[in-house]
Amino acid sequence: MADAPNSDEIWKFVESKKQKYFDLSDEIWATPELNFEEYRSSAVQPAALEVEGFDVQRGVAGLPTAIMATAGSEGPIIAFLGEFDALPDHSQEAGIAEHAPTTQGAPGHACGHNLLGVGSIQAAVALKDYLEKEGLPGRVRYYGCPAEEGGSGKGYMARAGLFDDVDAAITWHPSSFVGVGNPITLSCNEINFNFVGKSSHAASSPHLGRSALDAVELMNVGVNYMREHMPSRARIHYAVTDTGGHAPNVVQARATVRYVVRGGDPVELKSLVARVMKIAEAAAMMTETSVSHRVLTGEASMLGNETLEHALFGQIERLGPPQFSEEDRAFAQKIQETFSTADVKAAYANVGLKPKVDVSLADELVPPRNTTPTMVGSTDVGNVSWIVPTVEMRGATHAIGTPGHSWQITAQGKSPAAHKGMEHAAKAMACTGLELIQDGELRRRVQEEHRRLLEETPFLDPIPDDAFPDLPAHRAK
Ligand SMILES: [Zn+2]
Known part of the structure; x- marks a missing residue:
């Protein structure tokens, strides 16, 4: 984007430290662990946060692999949510366009959570850097949330009250497209x-x-x-x-x-x-x-927040789509050849964009609520969204049409395109966080919308009071 406002300080903060986070994301990719067993993937995160001055609490909400890290001592609290669990049976070599498990039957990062957690840390650190440099009040918090894949880590963290003092929560998910996630889940x-x-x-x-x-x-x-x-x-x-x-x-x-x-x-x-x-x-x-x-487990459907979604989209528009290289597109094209054009068309339909068959990596932006998808899953981000206004970005990290939970996602998880998509998401999220901190009126409107939605439909926690997380120690039944 030749004419993009590159002067933006936050973008520069993200860029100046990006290699560190590419490496961290690759490290987590290489140690894929299942829900509530993300011991190594969780253990490498506090160091990255403490060196930046975050105060890190480990094992929060009684979940050994959960993390809560805060920087700053006064002002609004902006939360960035990260995930880092892998999926069973999705081991796969990186950087190739054929199915080749590195270890047969072993887990793999087939949902891109190696990028998800680290991209959120990257956003949190850049926002902290900016506030520190400008001497602005504002607290930045990173939540390392375990067991998104069938564990409701965030649900148990929400039930423990960990989000109660947060003003707004921002997260993202690796995707074929870049834009604002549709807050429709089951x-x-x-x-x-x-x-x-x-x-x-x-x-x-x-x-x-x-x-x-x-x-x-x-x-x-x-x-x-x-x-x-x-x-x-x-x-x-x-x-x-x-x-x-x-x-x-x-x-x-x-x-x-x-x-x-x-x-x-x-x-x-x-x-x-x-x-x-x-x-x-x-x-x-x-x-x-x-x-x-x-x-x-209990996962609540997402409670959207249109005001927040539009604020995020404004920041994504300022950035434009990620700048992928010819090599990035060529590899993505090879990946696309491993699935059908029906997969590609379904991906476009899911975000309400007109299908293109000759584009391998995202080159346009998905505005908020561009369509009403009929085929949706569930996420524990939903549980947080009823406690605090929450928005989820899509970051373009893999070839358009790549099926969810597939070896193809694992194969692309360390690619230069994945890194660029993560960096891009970190920039948009950090800038949205800054906007929320600086613009009291925006914050008020976001919270007002949240309050109004809760008045219409009070929250019913899908996790019963007597439920407890399915930690490895409790796995028998
Ligand atoms: Zn996921």
């Missing part, structure tokens, strides 16, 4: 149902046995009939995580099925979960087994 609970029956010889004394596996099967049948009578945006998925053993001639005395229930908002979710619970109890009654359940 509320979600992940629940284990444990059935207990009575073991017996399946041939000589079947009448004395009561099968927990039968109960799981009947529960699944019941829920599958329920599907027809749910709101169309609701989703339910299940996996049988314990079949009760591998011996058909033994009546299975125990079995566990894990459900993921998703609804449009926390209220709708609650009613769907109540129906699924009823079906579980009915299945237990039919089979003369007993059932107990444990809620593992």
Whole structure:
């Protein structure tokens, strides 16, 4: 962008330290760890923050890999949210356009969270640098949030009150496109149902046995009939995580099925979960087994904030799209050849842009609420968004159309394009943070919108009071 206002001090702060964060992101890429087990990925972050003068608290909200770091002692608090967990079975060599796991079956950064956490640190540090240089009041906080992928790390951090004093929260996600994320996600609970029956010889004394596996099967049948009578945006998925053993001639005395229930908002979710619970109890009654359940996670749908989304978009517009090189585009094109044009078209449709088939990396900007996507997932950023006004940016870090949670994302996670997309996101986020600190009127409007939305729909935390995080120590059931 020849005519972009490069004089912007914050951009310069981001640029001056960028190599450090490219290296940190690559380091986290190289140690992919699953939810709540991100020991190494979490341990490398405090050093990067402490050297910048942040006061770092480790293990916050009872989560060993969660971090909260603050710089500054007075003024509004701007939060940057980071993630750093990887996905199972997505190990992949970097920088090549063919499926080649580095370690078969090992985790990999197939959602780009190596970039997500570090990009947020990069934004937090640049904003801190600027406030320090100008002697402006304002507090910058980085939240290192574990277990986004099926752990609700932020949900448990929110429930512990860690966001209560924050004025606004800013985050981003690696993406095919650059712009403002659409605050439309589903509320979600992940629940284990444990059935207990009575073991017996399946041939000589079947009448004395009561099968927990039968109960799981009947529960699944019941829920599958329920599907027809749910709101169309609701989703339910299940996996049988314990079949009760591998011996058909033994009546299975125990079995566990894990459900993921998703609804449009926390209220709708609650009613769907109540129906699924009823079906579980009915299945237990039919089979003369007993059932107990444990809620593992709860993710709230996103509560958007249009004022904040437009402020972020203004900063993204000032930057323009990231400046990718010919080599960046050529590699992205090779990656695109590994999936179909349907993937590319779906990616464009998802953000409401007109599809282009000859563009491999983002060259245009996605304005706030450009479309209403119908196929959406869930994120624990939602839990934060009900506590404080929250905005999520999309940063263009991979080839357009790259499927989510794919080996292709792992393959692109250390590429120069990924680094550029992360740096770009850090600049836009840091500038939005500064705008919020400097512009009291903007802050007031953002908070007013948040208050109004909460008045219309009070927050219902999808994490029940008695739920506890699914830390490795609690994993058995
Ligand atoms: Zn993700």
